[in-house]
Amino acid sequence: MRIEVISILIFCIFFGALIVYPIILSASLISFEDFVSLLHNELYVRSLINLMIFIGISIPIKLTLALLISGLLSGFSRNPLVKVLSFIFPLPWAIPAMSGALSFRWALDVDYGAVNLILSMIGLPKVPWLLTYPTAMASIIAFHVWKWTPLWILMLLAARQAIPEELYESARIDGASTIATFKNITFPLIRNTFFICLLLSTVWSIGEFEAIWLITLGGPNNSTHTITTFGVRQAFYYGDLKGAIASYLSVLPYVVLVMALILNILRKGGE
Amino acid sequence: MRIRLTDVAISLIAIILIVWVMAPVYNMVVTSLLTYEEVWETHLWPPNPTIEPYIEVLTQRYFRVNLFWTWFGNSIKFALLVSLLSLTVSVLYGYAISNKSTLSQKVKNLFNTLSVITYIFPSALLAIPIFILMMYYNLLNTDIAVTLSLSILTIPFNSWMAAQYFNSMPRELKEAAEIDGASTTTYLFRILLPVAAPMLVAIFTYSFMFTWNNYLYPLLLLNEDAKFPLQIGMSSFLAADDSPWNIFMATAIIYALPPVVLYYAFKKYMISGLFRGAVKG
Numbered sequence A: 001m002r003i004e005v006i007s008i009l010i011f012c013i014f015f016g017a018l019i020v021y022p023i024i025l026s027a028s029l030i031s032f033e034d035f036v037s038l039l040h041n042e043l044y045v046r047s048l049i050n051l052m053i054f055i056g057i058s059i060p061i062k063l064t065l066a067l068l069i070s071g072l073l074s075g076f077s078r079n080p081l082v083k084v085l086s087f088i089f090p091l092p093w094a095i096p097a098m099s100g101a102l103s104f105r106w107a108l109d110v111d112y113g114a115v116n117l118i119l120s121m122i123g124l125p126k127v128p129w130l131l132t133y134p135t136a137m138a139s140i141i142a143f144h145v146w147k148w149t150p151l152w153i154l155m156l157l158a159a160r161q162a163i164p165e166e167l168y169e170s171a172r173i174d175g176a177s178t179i180a181t182f183k184n185i186t187f188p189l190i191r192n193t194f195f196i197c198l199l200l201s202t203v204w205s206i207g208e209f210e211a212i213w214l215i216t217l218g219g220p221n222n223s224t225h226t227i228t229t230f231g232v233r234q235a236f237y238y239g240d241l242k243g244a245i246a247s248y249l250s251v252l253p254y255v256v257l258v259m260a261l262i263l264n265i266l267r268k269g270g271e
Numbered sequence B: 001m002r003i004r005l006t007d008v009a010i011s012l013i014a015i016i017l018i019v020w021v022m023a024p025v026y027n028m029v030v031t032s033l034l035t036y037e038e039v040w041e042t043h044l045w046p047p048n049p050t051i052e053p054y055i056e057v058l059t060q061r062y063f064r065v066n067l068f069w070t071w072f073g074n075s076i077k078f079a080l081l082v083s084l085l086s087l088t089v090s091v092l093y094g095y096a097i098s099n100k101s102t103l104s105q106k107v108k109n110l111f112n113t114l115s116v117i118t119y120i121f122p123s124a125l126l127a128i129p130i131f132i133l134m135m136y137y138n139l140l141n142t143d144i145a146v147t148l149s150l151s152i153l154t155i156p157f158n159s160w161m162a163a164q165y166f167n168s169m170p171r172e173l174k175e176a177a178e179i180d181g182a183s184t185t186t187y188l189f190r191i192l193l194p195v196a197a198p199m200l201v202a203i204f205t206y207s208f209m210f211t212w213n214n215y216l217y218p219l220l221l222l223n224e225d226a227k228f229p230l231q232i233g234m235s236s237f238l239a240a241d242d243s244p245w246n247i248f249m250a251t252a253i254i255y256a257l258p259p260v261v262l263y264y265a266f267k268k269y270m271i272s273g274l275f276r277g278a279v280k281g
Helices: A002-029 A032-039 A042-075 A080-088 A097-107 A114-121 A133-161 A165-173 A178-206 A210-215 A227-237 A241-270 B002-032 B052-058 B068-098 B105-120 B124-136 B143-167 B171-179 B184-195 B197-213 B216-221 B230-239 B245-265 B267-280
Strands: none
Touching: A002 A241, A002 B068, A002 B105, A002 B124, A002 B143, A002 B184, A032 A042, A032 A241, A042 A080, A042 A133, A042 A178, A042 A227, A042 A241, A042 B002, A080 B002, A097 A114, A097 A133, A097 A210, A097 B002, A097 B230, A097 B245, A133 A178, A133 A210, A133 B002, A165 A178, A178 A241, A210 A227, A227 A241, A227 B124, A227 B216, A241 B105, A241 B124, B002 B245, B052 B245, B068 B105, B068 B143, B068 B184, B068 B197, B068 B230, B068 B245, B105 B143, B124 B143, B124 B216, B143 B197, B143 B216, B171 B184, B184 B197, B197 B245, B197 B267, B216 B230, B230 B245, B245 B267
């Protein structure tokens, strides 16, 4: 009995001291005026818009790819090239962001990078990838998609593999088309997992830091910051700790909303 | 004939995806095998492969990696400290929560929900609150700050995973141990943990990779060269003007090897622990 009580206490101490207390502490440092001055900060507004663009573009790409690739991996696992793919696809997820981002930055170099080299080989002009706003945003999103799609493939693949094989066999006997099989068998059975992936990737994309910081550092001209990098910039390079806390708190309602939706699905699934 | 066509289409799609996944890795490997002069000639294949860039890193000859081994050691130190701390706290928690007699079901559910909420919460948004906490307690630029903050980011999920695992174990195991007169400690360490080895491996690997790969927390909490883990030491690459990309890429590969090797070595446990469990909800 004693060891159980001590274990729970240790967990509570960690949780209280390192999660609850820091949040209360930082919330207590700021006042309403800090939120007002945020709204007058052009860079904050820009970061918020960038965050929406980033989420709005990267999430549909990641989840569509994950849905299709998990289907490819589970449905055509006898194809030798698919076998190779199923071995290597988790690599971007396992490779640290720093290594992957360095490779992207070098590949996107204007004069010597591999991407422009290939473009000029097929007769297209060189693109200054990290030096203009739209191409810099596209580069951030490309890196983010490369790095994080594998996680959602792994999740959806696990859900697909839990579907009993007999269901597909009977569908085959009935002569159901691929699309009909997906619509009537696969999707209903992985729907919960799919929505959890969708919502989880929304919350975690709000918190994405490395893709922006390591690929563009918020540049060119501070045009590609999102809320997380804006906060770090304010706090550590401009000494504006209050602005940083206020900017993080300002996205908290969305985070909480999405988290509530996830918990709701989990609770329903548990019943 | 129809089957053949599908096969060709599937193979083509697979090739495109393999290229997409591997291109950045290929770019790293090829560049890391070039000489400094060749970096500026743009090659799709190293004309005379050399391991000179790796030697420059490992012997710390290039000035931006003059502390390579210190940083590498720090990375190992943080990853091990966080994994062990996180493993201890979460296994004890999982054991206590799965024990039928300890707490009422309502309290257990509350704890479970708390773990899930903390796991879901984006860790970057906690970075500044934790920075402020460490500042208040004068712990900035210490190993303790990094270890504690990265532990608390892995503990919720690990605890939840441990609780799920222990919950799925047959109750007869405990009853048999009790009949044989085993104490709680004996039961936990001699019987339960050996059976739970796959879960322990999954938790350890996950925490190790998480700590090894995390960039934001050590960036904010440390400010002294000699205390940096490798990834923070590598930050100076991002702003370098001289840019010997062959050396940068060699460092990037050396830095990426431990988590990649760990993942492939313990893939089986990782997937059953992390993803099956997560999918079940």
